[in-house]
Structure formats: structure tokens, C-alpha cells
Amino acid sequence: MADVARQAEVSIKTVSRVVNDEEGVRPQTAAKVRAIIETLGFHRHEGASMLRKGRSTSIGLIVEDLGNPWYSQLAASMEREARSRQHFLLSVSAEGLPEREAELVDALVARRVEGLVVVPASSIPSEAIRRAALQLPVVCVDRPLPGLHADTVLSDNDGGTRSAVEHLAAHRHQHLGFLGDDAAIWTAQRRHTAFVQSYDSLGLPGRPRTALGPYAAGEVSDILQEWCSGTAPVTAVLTSNNRVTLAVIVAVRTLGLDLVVVGYDDFELAEFLDPPITVVHQDPAALGERAVQQIFARLDGDDAEPRTLVLPTRLIVRGSARRAARIGEGRSGDRARHTAS
Amino acid sequence: MADVARQAEVSIKTVSRVVNDEEGVRPQTAAKVRAIIETLGFHRHEGASMLRKGRSTSIGLIVEDLGNPWYSQLAASMEREARSRQHFLLSVSAEGLPEREAELVDALVARRVEGLVVVPASSIPSEAIRRAALQLPVVCVDRPLPGLHADTVLSDNDGGTRSAVEHLAAHRHQHLGFLGDDAAIWTAQRRHTAFVQSYDSLGLPGRPRTALGPYAAGEVSDILQEWCSGTAPVTAVLTSNNRVTLAVIVAVRTLGLDLVVVGYDDFELAEFLDPPITVVHQDPAALGERAVQQIFARLDGDDAEPRTLVLPTRLIVRGSARRAARIGEGRSGDRARHTAS
DNA sequence: GCGTTGTCTGACAACGATGTCAATCGTTAT
DNA sequence: ATAACGATTGACATCGTTGTCAGACAACGC
Missing domain, CATH: 3.40.50.2300 (Response regulator)
Structure with missing residues (x-):
């Protein structure tokens, strides 16, 4: 970004403003900056942006096995839904092992995912997921975790x-x-x-x-x-x-x-x-969509008591x-x- | 991390050393720090680590449709292989549209994925992927991109x-x-x-x-x-x-x-x-594994000419x-x- | 001409972690 | 007892970006 600023003869901050489509930049300045960005092939460093803004624009998904069509349909629909709000999906397989699930929860929290969707491997919430639920929205899909303070999306x-x-x-x-x-x-x-x-x-x-x-x-x-x-x-x-x-x-x-x-x-x-x-x-696609919508609702400030949503089967x-x-x-x-x- | 350091009465740097299992920390100091980390439920902020180290420990995958079993098996095997080296997989669907593929390439590069695996939507390399291939290892799977300086894994x-x-x-x-x-x-x-x-x-x-x-x-x-x-x-x-x-x-x-x-x-x-x-x-699982191995080989410094690997069918x-x-x-x-x- | 307003721009600190390098500590040898 | 050494530890700058706030500048009315 510094390179762009130097070449465009503006400050770093102005480049930042252009990159983020903030208002208050004269059109011709913006155009100039954009041109330089194009020629230099500049990309904002999302890691740094994440650090500064404290948001990661990504969501985590933990399932049993991504190769299983049921889960892959879930993941595909979540990815679509997440991307509609500029978020990425980090999907991982826990292989049905509660201890691996706990590890993955920690790893995803460390990545500062903004929300976490889990198809729980066991019926007892791990310490890891309890901690996670305290700091970010967690949604259980397909199976509930009794006693966990989290939204749940099940089918009937x-x-x-x-x-x-x-x-x-x-x-x-x-x-x-x-x-x-x-x-x-x-x-x-x-x-x-x-x-x-x-x-x-x-x-x-x-x-x-x-x-x-x-x-x-x-x-x-x-x-x-x-x-x-x-x-x-x-x-x-x-x-x-x-x-x-x-x-x-x-x-x-x-x-x-x-x-x-x-x-x-x-x-x-x-x-x-x-x-x-x-x-x-x-x-599964509907379950995934609703789960992601639930996450976004929470991120948008919805702090009602945890909800359980039951979708019909056919x-x-x-x-x-x-x-x-x-x-x-x-x-x-x-x-x-x-x-x- | 500062909180942990304060409570453990050590410097931030020492906490960092403990978190990263660096040597040169007295066992009892390390134990004390680890205890505080446990009680506070501290997680290293991967975004910050990423920024400082310049590495993201993640790999990108762009396919046509994650819901298609062929692609989901590819994704599942890549995720497994990536995790064996502590990396996450960011998988996205381009829905077969070259322009969406280009967008996704840019978005993944902005996230500073360390490598990019693509099942190309068209036979002509986009500008986006050309630029990407200049700064990080790119592997084409299932279909080649003639003229792109990238490794390729095909089946026969x-x-x-x-x-x-x-x-x-x-x-x-x-x-x-x-x-x-x-x-x-x-x-x-x-x-x-x-x-x-x-x-x-x-x-x-x-x-x-x-x-x-x-x-x-x-x-x-x-x-x-x-x-x-x-x-x-x-x-x-x-x-x-x-x-x-x-x-x-x-x-x-x-x-x-x-x-x-x-x-x-x-x-x-x-x-x-x-x-x-x-x-x-x-x-598809074998294709995915080889693709990820190829990425890691490049990250480990292998800078030979691009290779094309052809796996047998049965x-x-x-x-x-x-x-x-x-x-x-x-x-x-x-x-x-x-x-x- | 001068103050006032509003628009546009830039300097600077901060996000949380880690590399560098210097300071401190406890040992050992003399 | 003291110098010398290696083992631990810490101060500080830095990664790239954005929020805050103040400065610069033009247009306007008097």
C-alpha cells in the first residue's frame, strides 16, 4: 500500500480510503490511485486488515467427513451463503472424533473466525466449544449440544x-x-x-x-x-x-x-x-443456509436467547x-x- | 498475550516463546505461562502472527461445485493433506464461470493463501491467475492451463x-x-x-x-x-x-x-x-493429495521447472x-x- | 479582505504477534 | 572472590492496515 501511495503521490491513508470505497476522496484522486493499484497488481493484505479491524470475514465449519455427500452439500450451501456476505468458509473434517473436534474448534477460534458451525461428534459439549460459544456465535447443525448456549438448526x-x-x-x-x-x-x-x-x-x-x-x-x-x-x-x-x-x-x-x-x-x-x-x-442445503443466516443475525447484533430451528423433512x-x-x-x-x- | 504476560510476571516475548515451543525457556517458567494461558483461555491471534511472519498457513482451492461428489472428494483429501502440515483449506465454488474464478483468485491471493489449487473453468489463463502464479505456487488439477507457469496434476x-x-x-x-x-x-x-x-x-x-x-x-x-x-x-x-x-x-x-x-x-x-x-x-483423492504435496514442495524451496503429473485410471x-x-x-x-x- | 463553512487529505497511533539484539541471571573455572 | 561463559529473559521495532484527529484548501457570504 505504501508503494501505491508513493507512486500516486498521495498518503497511505488515501489509498486505504480508495481500497475501501470510503467517501470523501476526490474522483480524480481515486481514479489515479486505482490506476496505480491496477498496474502494480496490489492486493490489500487481509491479515493486516483483519488485525486492525478485529474482524476476519470468515466462518468455520466442522463436520465429520467432507467427502460424504450430505456434508459436502451442507458445506457447498454454506459457502454460497457466506460468500453472499463476502465471507469465506473454512471447512474441516473431525472424522467423528470429539478430541479432534475440540482441537479444530481451538484452531478456528485462533483464526478468529467470526462464527462457527458445528455438526457435533458427540452429545457432550467440549470445553473448547464452551469457551468458543462465549466469544463468538456458534450454531449446531443436525444435532444439538444440550447445555450449550448456542443456536441450533435441526431437521424434524x-x-x-x-x-x-x-x-x-x-x-x-x-x-x-x-x-x-x-x-x-x-x-x-x-x-x-x-x-x-x-x-x-x-x-x-x-x-x-x-x-x-x-x-x-x-x-x-x-x-x-x-x-x-x-x-x-x-x-x-x-x-x-x-x-x-x-x-x-x-x-x-x-x-x-x-x-x-x-x-x-x-x-x-x-x-x-x-x-x-x-x-x-x-x-442439507437448507440447513446450511439457515445456519449461516443465524450466524450473520447474531453478528448483526441479535442477542435474543438461543433459538432452535426445526426444518421439515419430506x-x-x-x-x-x-x-x-x-x-x-x-x-x-x-x-x-x-x-x- | 499481554494479559498472560502480566499475570505470569514475564515479558510478552517469553509468552510468545512458550506459545511457539521455542527453546531457551526455563521449564518452570514455561509451565507457569502455560498454566495462565489455560486459565485465561488465551489463543494466539493468527491474523497478527500471519502479518508478522508473512505466512498464512492456508491453501486455497477453487472448483466448479463443492456439492459435486468428485470435487468434494478432492476437497476432503486436500483438507486432510493440508492439515497434516497445520494448514487450513479455503475451498470455494466458481460455478464454472471464468469471471467468478478470476474474482476468487484475487480474493484468495488477498488472503495471502500460501498456495492455490485450481480446477480451471476455462482453458485460457485469466490475468488474475497469471499474476497469482508469479507470487505463489499454483497447481492446476484435472485440467491444464496452457501457457501458465504452474504445476499440473492430471489423470490419464x-x-x-x-x-x-x-x-x-x-x-x-x-x-x-x-x-x-x-x-x-x-x-x-x-x-x-x-x-x-x-x-x-x-x-x-x-x-x-x-x-x-x-x-x-x-x-x-x-x-x-x-x-x-x-x-x-x-x-x-x-x-x-x-x-x-x-x-x-x-x-x-x-x-x-x-x-x-x-x-x-x-x-x-x-x-x-x-x-x-x-x-x-x-x-480424485489422489489428485488432491499430489496437488497439495506439490504446493508444499514448492514452498519448501523446490524451484525446478513446472511439472505435469499424470495419474493412472482404472x-x-x-x-x-x-x-x-x-x-x-x-x-x-x-x-x-x-x-x- | 476576512472569517466561516465544508471538503479533501495526511500524520500518527494502534491492532497482536515475532525477530533482533542487548541485558541479566546462575554456573563454573580460576 | 572474580572473571567468563552459556542459558534465560526483555525492550523495542516492525509487519500492513485503519481509526482519530488535525491540517490544508477552496468556495462562500459579508
């Missing part, structure tokens, strides 16, 4: 789960199974509970069969095989997220099971699988309805076939 | 395309089609050229049928329908990336075409589609081989059926 797990169970029941599935991801993941627990409640309130027979991870290699297959044998075989399963859905699809295809699968989280091509997979769609029915109906109609025969196997 | 487009065409020819497919993405995308062009060359060198009959995007809505369907009718219908198509593969799968299923699809870019569940999709697998055969053989055996019958339609 109870409603989503219920819609899936009701859908299956309406198509005469009586014996349902639920396969959740790692029990440490809040959504897995929550959807598990909602599944059992829906099962009971619909008066489905017997007790619901459920499992929670983490699963050893081949364990999903074993569980499904067991559920599908015996006197009251399961005819449909609900999964708690895209990772489990994938494992179930693999198992179903490998074992050749006749099983309707309803997945949590939509995924590309679900429509073209055999059988097509009905899913509970939750919109059941996307794909083929399984038809197939379910078929099974329902010929149920006794089907059951006979199952018990025989 | 010629080899990958050839392996796909040879695979199809070996299974008696004689009439092949190629559907490329937007002609502005370098890989689409390159794979197109390689497709035509392979087609010729294998002595396949007639002229290869090819198309390049961008495609209007429904255009892919129209093209496929045309290729599959007439006297020498196409029996297999190769696509140039995951986006086109998706469009082709939708068209094939919607129109009920009997067409073998080989896709560029692997994707989850490709195995379980009907028909299963054979793909040319290129490893043909993942899934079912289409069997199906192709079947078509090959009953070719005349098949052709009759096709011409009849």
Missing part, C-alpha cells in the same frame, strides 16, 4: 421417522426393522426412539427389531439375515442415514433378500436402484410403495416362503 | 478413454457413442479426441457418433434415441463425467433403451444399478461385460430389433 427427526413408518404400515408392512448408525450419533438415537414410538402408536404387532452401530464388517448382513428368518420375518427396514442405507443395499443385494428399504437421506440415483429406494429427504416415495402393496396382498404366501428359508 | 484421460473403448470392442460392441460434457471443459474435449482416436485405431466400422454439451433439457434423450435407431444403432455409450453419466442413466431408463453405459468417474452404488455401470475410475468392470457379450452373440437379432423400432 421425529416427523421424518414417523412418516416413514406410517408409509410402510399403510402398505401393510407389519414387521419392521430399524438399523441406526453409531449409537454415539445423536440422530441415530433420536430416530431410533421415534421409530419405536411410531411402531407402538400404530399398534404394529410384536416388538420392533432395532440395532445401533457401530457395525463390524459383515454385521449388517448378519442382522438382516436374522431378522428375515423365523416366524415373523421383517419385511421392511428403515435406516438412520445414508451410510447405513448403503450398507443395507449391499447386504440386501448380496444375500438376495426380499426386503423393502426406506433410507434416511436422499441420494442420487435412488430412483434407479432395484428396488428403488424410498427415502426421508432432509435438505418422504420421497419410490417404487417401494407398489412393491410393498404387492407383499401386503400376498402376505401369507410371502410369510410361508420366508419361514421356509 | 487418453489411457482411461482407450481402456473403456477397448473393453467395449472386446465385448463385440461395434457401434459406440460418446457423450461429453460442456465443450468448454478441457477433459470433455480431450476424452472426445481420445475416443475418436481409439475408435479409429481399433478399426471399428463407420464413424463414431459423438456429442458435446452443454445440453438443453431433454437433449441427451433425443441424442440417444437418434443414435439407437437407424441401420447401425449404437449399442454402447461412453460418457465424459459423472454429470453426463447421470443424465444418460435417466434417459436410458426413461426411454427403456437397451444400451450399455460406461461412465467416466466412479460413483457409489454404480454396482447396484440395472444395468450395473462400468466406469473409468480416476481417484477401468472398473461391472456387469456390462456380461451383457455386452450377450448382445455380441445375438447381434443380428439385436440389430433387427433395433432397426424395427
Whole structure:
């Protein structure tokens, strides 16, 4: 900036004014400065600006795995939303490890991100995130952190789960199974509970069969095989997220099971699988957008009590309805076939 | 830091030494300082550190769309690799627009990223990226920027395309089609050229049928329908990336075409589609890792001439081989059926 | 001509950390 | 006891930018 000032024969301050589009600079002076900036290829040093202004114009995001499409859609929408306010997004993967998450929180706070969005790896707020929440806006997405003074954006797990169970029941599935991801993941627990409640309130027979991870290699297959044998075989399963859905699809295809699968989280091509997979769609892009908007609202001075926002889910029915109906109609025969196997 | 120094009754400089694990601090002094740091919850201000040291410990990544699994895998692997050297990754989507890409290059340079990885939106280097390449290491991934003084990491487009065409020819497919993405995308062009060359060198009959995007809505369907009718219908198509593969799968299923699809870019569940999709697998994670390693090598003082690294691809055969053989055996019958339609 | 107003510009300090270099301390050798 | 040495520690300037405040300058009314 000093170089520009020298060449333009003005003070550093004037250059600063031009760079920041501040008013009170004579147009011809501004034009001259701008010309020099162009020729020298000058860029303001954001680090220094950050230091002086005390603002970093960036937001942090901590998720489990940026390679997972669900998270990458979240990150993509947040990046878009952040950029609409000239902010950058620093996204990092904590790999589901609470201690790594804590490290990353500290690292992002050290970078003076203006806000922090977290998809918590555990249900207990770390010391690091408690400290963070005291000095900058923190938003939990997808999973809450009870006891943390922070905004939260969730999707409607109870409603989503219920819609899936009701859908299956309406198509005469009586014996349902639920396969959740790692029990440490809040959504897995929550959807598990909602599944059992829906099962009971619909008066489905017997007790619901459920499992929670983490699963050893081949364990999903074993569980499904067991559920599908015996006197009251399961005819449909609900999964708690895209990772489990994938494992179930693999198992179903490998074992050749006749099983309707309803997945949590939509995924590309679900429509073209055999059988097509009905899913509970939750919109990660919408979650991300709202989270960033929440951060900006706080930065703009909103200091109301922490809010929890619950976004609706949508059941996307794909083929399984038809197939379910078929099974329902010929149920006794089907059951006979199952018990025989 | 001043607060810590006051409480610990040492100078700011000593605190700095402790924070940076510099040697020459008496263990008991260091312990005392560390204790105060803990109680005060002090974090070094990275912006200030950045300013003084002239380094930002961050790397920039510009891609087309972070929501696309291919790019998100690239970003995820880069983030992992960058973090192994204590660096953060600033990833942004340029949405395929060269002018936005140029803006983002400037914004990242202003943030003083130490290196910049770009998946170029066009084949012509912008002024912005030329300037950037003069002051920091730039690496092009997936697509080169001819004339730019920068390292490049590509995957073997010629080899990958050839392996796909040879695979199809070996299974008696004689009439092949190629559907490329937007002609502005370098890989689409390159794979197109390689497709035509392979087609010729294998002595396949007639002229290869090819198309390049961008495609209007429904255009892919129209093209496929045309290729599959007439006297020498196409029996297999190769696509140039995951986006086109998706469009082709939708068209094939919607129109009920009997067409073998080989896709560029692997994707989850490709195995379980009907028909299963054979793909040319290129490893975005490996590309990202090498790109970041290249950046660090340059930062470590490597000033050799720009290098181009070409990573191998792998043909993942899934079912289409069997199906192709079947078509090959009953070719005349098949052709009759096709011409009849 | 002179004070007054308002516009434009510049000098300077400060943001928080670190490199440089000098000062201080505790040891050891004499 | 004292000089000499290495191990610790601290004072200060500095990185590039922006907020504060005062100075310079032109235009205006009297």
C-alpha cells in the first residue's frame, strides 16, 4: 500500500480510503490511485486488515467427513451463503472424533473466525466449544449440544421417522426393522426412539427389531439375515442415514433378500436402484443456509436467547410403495416362503 | 498475550516463546505461562502472527461445485493433506464461470493463501491467475492451463478413454457413442479426441457418433434415441463425467433403451444399478493429495521447472461385460430389433 | 479582505504477534 | 572472590492496515 501511495503521490491513508470505497476522496484522486493499484497488481493484505479491524470475514465449519455427500452439500450451501456476505468458509473434517473436534474448534477460534458451525461428534459439549460459544456465535447443525448456549438448526427427526413408518404400515408392512448408525450419533438415537414410538402408536404387532452401530464388517448382513428368518420375518427396514442405507443395499443385494428399504437421506440415483429406494429427504442445503443466516443475525447484533430451528423433512416415495402393496396382498404366501428359508 | 504476560510476571516475548515451543525457556517458567494461558483461555491471534511472519498457513482451492461428489472428494483429501502440515483449506465454488474464478483468485491471493489449487473453468489463463502464479505456487488439477507457469496434476484421460473403448470392442460392441460434457471443459474435449482416436485405431466400422454439451433439457434423450435407431444403432455409450453419466442413466431408463453405459468417474452404488455401470475410475483423492504435496514442495524451496503429473485410471468392470457379450452373440437379432423400432 | 463553512487529505497511533539484539541471571573455572 | 561463559529473559521495532484527529484548501457570504 505504501508503494501505491508513493507512486500516486498521495498518503497511505488515501489509498486505504480508495481500497475501501470510503467517501470523501476526490474522483480524480481515486481514479489515479486505482490506476496505480491496477498496474502494480496490489492486493490489500487481509491479515493486516483483519488485525486492525478485529474482524476476519470468515466462518468455520466442522463436520465429520467432507467427502460424504450430505456434508459436502451442507458445506457447498454454506459457502454460497457466506460468500453472499463476502465471507469465506473454512471447512474441516473431525472424522467423528470429539478430541479432534475440540482441537479444530481451538484452531478456528485462533483464526478468529467470526462464527462457527458445528455438526457435533458427540452429545457432550467440549470445553473448547464452551469457551468458543462465549466469544463468538456458534450454531449446531443436525444435532444439538444440550447445555450449550448456542443456536441450533435441526431437521424434524421425529416427523421424518414417523412418516416413514406410517408409509410402510399403510402398505401393510407389519414387521419392521430399524438399523441406526453409531449409537454415539445423536440422530441415530433420536430416530431410533421415534421409530419405536411410531411402531407402538400404530399398534404394529410384536416388538420392533432395532440395532445401533457401530457395525463390524459383515454385521449388517448378519442382522438382516436374522431378522428375515423365523416366524415373523421383517419385511421392511428403515435406516438412520445414508451410510447405513448403503450398507443395507449391499447386504440386501448380496444375500438376495426380499426386503423393502426406506433410507434416511436422499441420494442420487435412488430412483434407479432395484428396488428403488424410498427415502426421508432432509435438505442439507437448507440447513446450511439457515445456519449461516443465524450466524450473520447474531453478528448483526441479535442477542435474543438461543433459538432452535426445526426444518421439515419430506418422504420421497419410490417404487417401494407398489412393491410393498404387492407383499401386503400376498402376505401369507410371502410369510410361508420366508419361514421356509 | 499481554494479559498472560502480566499475570505470569514475564515479558510478552517469553509468552510468545512458550506459545511457539521455542527453546531457551526455563521449564518452570514455561509451565507457569502455560498454566495462565489455560486459565485465561488465551489463543494466539493468527491474523497478527500471519502479518508478522508473512505466512498464512492456508491453501486455497477453487472448483466448479463443492456439492459435486468428485470435487468434494478432492476437497476432503486436500483438507486432510493440508492439515497434516497445520494448514487450513479455503475451498470455494466458481460455478464454472471464468469471471467468478478470476474474482476468487484475487480474493484468495488477498488472503495471502500460501498456495492455490485450481480446477480451471476455462482453458485460457485469466490475468488474475497469471499474476497469482508469479507470487505463489499454483497447481492446476484435472485440467491444464496452457501457457501458465504452474504445476499440473492430471489423470490419464487418453489411457482411461482407450481402456473403456477397448473393453467395449472386446465385448463385440461395434457401434459406440460418446457423450461429453460442456465443450468448454478441457477433459470433455480431450476424452472426445481420445475416443475418436481409439475408435479409429481399433478399426471399428463407420464413424463414431459423438456429442458435446452443454445440453438443453431433454437433449441427451433425443441424442440417444437418434443414435439407437437407424441401420447401425449404437449399442454402447461412453460418457465424459459423472454429470453426463447421470443424465444418460435417466434417459436410458426413461426411454427403456437397451444400451450399455460406461461412465467416466466412479460413483457409489454404480454396482447396484440395472444395468450395473462400468466406469473409468480416476481417484480424485489422489489428485488432491499430489496437488497439495506439490504446493508444499514448492514452498519448501523446490524451484525446478513446472511439472505435469499424470495419474493412472482404472477401468472398473461391472456387469456390462456380461451383457455386452450377450448382445455380441445375438447381434443380428439385436440389430433387427433395433432397426424395427 | 476576512472569517466561516465544508471538503479533501495526511500524520500518527494502534491492532497482536515475532525477530533482533542487548541485558541479566546462575554456573563454573580460576 | 572474580572473571567468563552459556542459558534465560526483555525492550523495542516492525509487519500492513485503519481509526482519530488535525491540517490544508477552496468556495462562500459579508
